[in-house]
Amino acid sequence: MSRAFSQPELLTPATVEKVLVTAQRLGYVPNQVARALSTGRAGNIALILPDVANPFFSALMRGAQAQAYKRGYATFLGDSDETAHLEDVLLGKLAAQVDGFVLASPRLDEQLIRKHAARRPVVVINRDLDGIGRVLVDTTGGFEAAVDLVAGLGHRTIAYVGAPVSSWSNQQRANAVAITGATRGLRVVEIAAGRPSHEAGRSCVAKLLESGATAALAVDDVVAQGIMAGLAERGLFIPRDFSVIGCDDIIASTTYPPLTSVNAHCALAGANAVDLLLNGLANPTPPIESHVIKGELVIRGSTGPAPALVPAPGGRTRGRKVAPAEPDPSSRK
Template structure:
């Protein structure tokens, strides 16, 4: 049996990342440490060349990650977490962008499956039949989606949504609108259920429709928001929330004086708004790390690793929420 990079690192008493650099970037590793790593590799019979190792072991030490939209600022932190964990575990990442086209995900999986040991599907929107076919092509792990037979990691919407609804209720709001995302988004469905669960007696949940998960989509939602008469809205993601706030302000609508807005994700730009966007924080880097672990720790016959992992969300209070105007909630 051919040794793994993790076994070499353990024998040399270094991290997997350091062992990897000794082969890929030897100039970044001290001479004594590099010598110790190379000696450990020789003792264990480690094959450093990835092509040769794949021929011997059937493994490529490469995993794929498919995201729905690289322009969405939610995903860079997820990918950074995934990349950091992949380095620790001695594998490389191969990234693909589905460009917000659910029907494009399966073709990407078909292509990547020939080059990788497994694939992390982030917020996959492919239908169940396509997901079954994809699972037959390579090992899969899911982010922000659950499937009975596949490992996955997702942000638990209930803590964050519950805190957001309680916060609005404490401010005096009784009618809360939801600006939704794509119909194919499982996260959107989970969030709707969490809002319905959190809205207690005396609070009304108002569905304001579905919109593209972009700043333009948020701007498009402005008419529905204003026409509804609600005093507060929860928005599918921060990008949409920022687009909504910007469009409302160009029309002279005071946020939060006339309308309270709460986003979702806590992307870096959320705190740059003046005032900052109140939002629900999702542990994005931790999701990326956990997704790599879920993919690598659970093989086809491995029932040791947990199948599904829920990571908590939390409300981050900034400046886009306030008590309702006197004419609202009546």
């Protein structure tokens, strides 16, 4: 019976189900303290996130917790508040209570991550470290497709609105936009949003408009949503006056207009990371694995043709027309 709770992957699904049904009927509950004494395992894992309020990490957390529960493990959650120091503290304090860690988008430097991985098994998400199990959400292709989309719609200056430079995902996305933009003959402006948030997106709108960009590709949907709000406050309509693209595809379908976004399969990343960790715990000499999840562009209503520019005195380009107080009927979706 114990194996059905501790290592269900070693049994057939029918056997596991039969054991669990019988245990439920008898009111049997595994004694975690006794199990820890006999096996050296606590039956817990920890998931460390930079920002639990960010929809990407919330979805990742749900995927990870569901998979851990399915395999008989409880999940501790730590929010590092986007700081490497707190990440380090959480890894140190939780190590005695868990069998291993899933470390999502870590802000720690490589040396410290390896130090903690030598103490407890660690799987990282969105950090490519040789010798450590990892799940990489590769959104490069999605951002390349996003640049191709806006180029095909006539946009000549675009902006990438990014996150902290310590973010592996941000680096991949910024590079994809810069390289693909250059290939398509576009002018690419990079704007740092700082910590990804709705307010960060709103705050960068002035720089976006000053740059002459007519389309923005944001590091995630939350920043993109903030950009949309900031543009609306200035009387601009999307996509008539400006196009916006996000990433993660968590809240994209709920914005107005619905947001074009790169689907990052967040929940799947969390589930895969838990599987890598628990498979490693079950195998004394586990192979170091790397799972790559490909993101793809989902086109919705926030992208459209580049706006016509208004000639300024002297023949220079002054910028887009500011929309009237009410949109014309053709702009409604």
